[in-house]
Amino acid sequence: DADVTQTPRNRITKTGKRIMLECSQTKGHDRMYWYRQDPGLGLRLIYYSFDVKDINKGEISDGYSVSRQAQAKFSLSLESAIPNQTALYFCATSDFGGGARDTQYFGPGTRLTVL
Amino acid sequence: GNSVTQMEGPVTLSEEAFLTINCTYTATGYPSLFWYVQYPGEGLQLLLKATKADDKGSNKGFEATYRKETTSFHLEKGSVQVSDSAVYFCALSEGGGATNKLIFGTGTLLAVQP
Numbered sequence: 001d002a003d004v005t006q007t008p009r010n011r012i013t014k015t016g017k018r019i020m021l022e023c024s025q026t027k028g029h030d031r032m033y034w035y036r037q038d039p040g041l042g043l044r045l046i047y048y049s050f051d052v053k054d055i056n057k058g059e060i061s062d063g064y065s066v067s068r069q070a071q072a073k074f075s076l077s078l079e080s081a082i083p084n085q086t087a088l089y090f091c092a093t094s095d096f097g098g099g100a101r102d103t104q105y106f107g108p109g110t111r112l113t114v115l
Numbered sequence: 116g117n118s119v120t121q122m123e124g125p126v127t128l129s130e131e132a133f134l135t136i137n138c139t140y141t142a143t144g145y146p147s148l149f150w151y152v153q154y155p156g157e158g159l160q161l162l163l164k165a166t167k168a169d170d171k172g173s174n175k176g177f178e179a180t181y182r183k184e185t186t187s188f189h190l191e192k193g194s195v196q197v198s199d200s201a202v203y204f205c206a207l208s209e210g211g212g213a214t215n216k217l218i219f220g221t222g223t224l225l226a227v228q229p
Contacts, residue, residue: 042219
C-alpha cells in the first residue's frame with residue numbers, strides 16, 4: 001500500500017462549487033503539505049501543517065483552506081472553485097527535523113479541472 | 116527570497132548519452148538540496164539529496180554535487196536509458212529543521228529515445 005494517498009485522483013467541477021481534496025499518510029510523519037503544480041511553474045506551496053494544532057499559509061494560499069483532522073489526514077478545500085485553480089495538486093509529508101530528516105514524500109496527485 | 120533556477124527543457128537524448136541538467140540556487144544560510152523525479156502520471160519521488168557543501172548525492176546512476184562556491188547542484192548521469200524519461204525537479208529546503216519548506220525549480224523534461 002502507498003504511504004501517501006490522495007482522493008480523488010481526478011475531479012472535474014464547475015465554477016463556484018466547493019471542492020475538498022483529501023490526503024492520508026501511514027508514514028507517521030507530523031508534517032504535511034499541499035502543493036499545486038502548473039506547467040512551467042514547478043510546484044508551489046499552498047499550506048503546511050506541523051501538527052494537528054499548527055496550520056501555516058504557504059506561497060499561494062488565497063482561495064484555499066485546509067483542515068488537519070488527525071496526524072494522518074490533511075484536507076484541502078476550495079470554497080468556491082474558479083478556472084485558474086485548474087492544476088495538479090500534491091500532498092506531501094515529512095519527518096520533524098532538519099538535515100537528513102527534511103526529505104518530503106509525495107502522494108500521487110489529484111488532477112483538478114474547473115470549468 | 117530563496118529561489119531555484121534550472122535549465123529549461125525539453126532535453127532530448129539518445130539512449131546511452133551523457134546527461135547534465137543544470138541547477139543553481141539563491142539562498143541564505145545552508146539549505147539542503149534535492150533532485151526529485153516525476154514519471155508520467157505519477158507523483159514526485161526523491162532521486163537524491165545533499166545536505167552540506169561538497170556532499171555528493173547519488174542514486175540509480177545519477178549524481179549531483181553541492182557546490183557552495185558556484186551555488187549549483189547539477190544533475191548528471193553517464194548513460195541514460197529510455198526508462199529515465201521523466202520530469203526532473205531541483206529543490207532546496209528552506210529553513211532547515213525549522214520549516215522544511217521546499218522551493219522548487221520549474222522542472223526539466225527529459226526524453227530519451229531508443
